[in-house]
Structure formats: structure tokens, C-alpha cells
Amino acid sequence: MSSGTRPDQVTEEILRYFLRNPMAADSLEGIARWRLLNETVYRKVDETRVALAWLVDQAFLTETTMTGIDPVYRFNAEKRQAAETLLRTAKPRGEAPCL
Incomplete structure (x- = not known):
């Protein structure tokens, strides 16, 4: 260089x-x-x-915060269908998903 x-x-x-x-x-x-x-x-x-x-x-995950610890993330089961659709329509790795 x-x-x-x-x-x-x-x-x-x-x-x-x-x-x-x-x-x-x-x-x-x-x-x-x-x-x-x-x-x-x-x-x-x-x-x-x-x-x-x-x-x-986007409400795919929920975030729980409590004093003194890092936030904890959980899957929002109500968004299962939307999450599956997102992953099916996503571009190949390394590219942003189609939204």
C-alpha cells in the first residue's frame, strides 16, 4: 500500500x-x-x-430491562408468520433483507 x-x-x-x-x-x-x-x-x-x-x-423481539443488568431479548411469538415471511424473502447473506 x-x-x-x-x-x-x-x-x-x-x-x-x-x-x-x-x-x-x-x-x-x-x-x-x-x-x-x-x-x-x-x-x-x-x-x-x-x-x-x-x-x-419491528416487534419481532421484545426487550426486557431491569436495573443493574443488560436488557434481555425474547422472540415475539405473535410475529412468527411475519418473521418466517421476512426470512423467506430475504436476499442472500451479506445483503440487507427486502423490506
Whole structure:
């Protein structure tokens, strides 16, 4: 990668990790094995948060909140038919569902 090109995804993930953890230090292998796994988990948690918010907003899931614990999500059985229809009409993995 030359100095004028946009960084690829791996480069961005490494940089994000070090921005969040400016005191971190590790070897190439350590970064590849542990730090990027950490970055993947961080990104997946954020993606999951967005997906759960959408599912709750669409009433496919219910969210129960109580003081001192994280929210708990449950399937809304009244939306079973709508959920099955959504999944049948969804685009292949990696694309947003047809809504």
C-alpha cells in the first residue's frame, strides 16, 4: 500500500485497536491472533446492537430491562408468520433483507 492509497480493512482494524488502546504493544503474531480477534468481536457487538434495535422496533423481539443488568431479548411469538415471511424473502447473506 502506498502512502497515498486508502488503507484496507485490516489496516483500519489495527489502527482502530491502537486508537482505543494507545498503551498497547504486541508482536505481529500477537496482533494477528489476539488484537484483531478483539476488533472483530468489538465490531460484531456493534452490528448486533443495531440488528437487535431493528428487531425490537419491528416487534419481532421484545426487550426486557431491569436495573443493574443488560436488557434481555425474547422472540415475539405473535410475529412468527411475519418473521418466517421476512426470512423467506430475504436476499442472500451479506445483503440487507427486502423490506
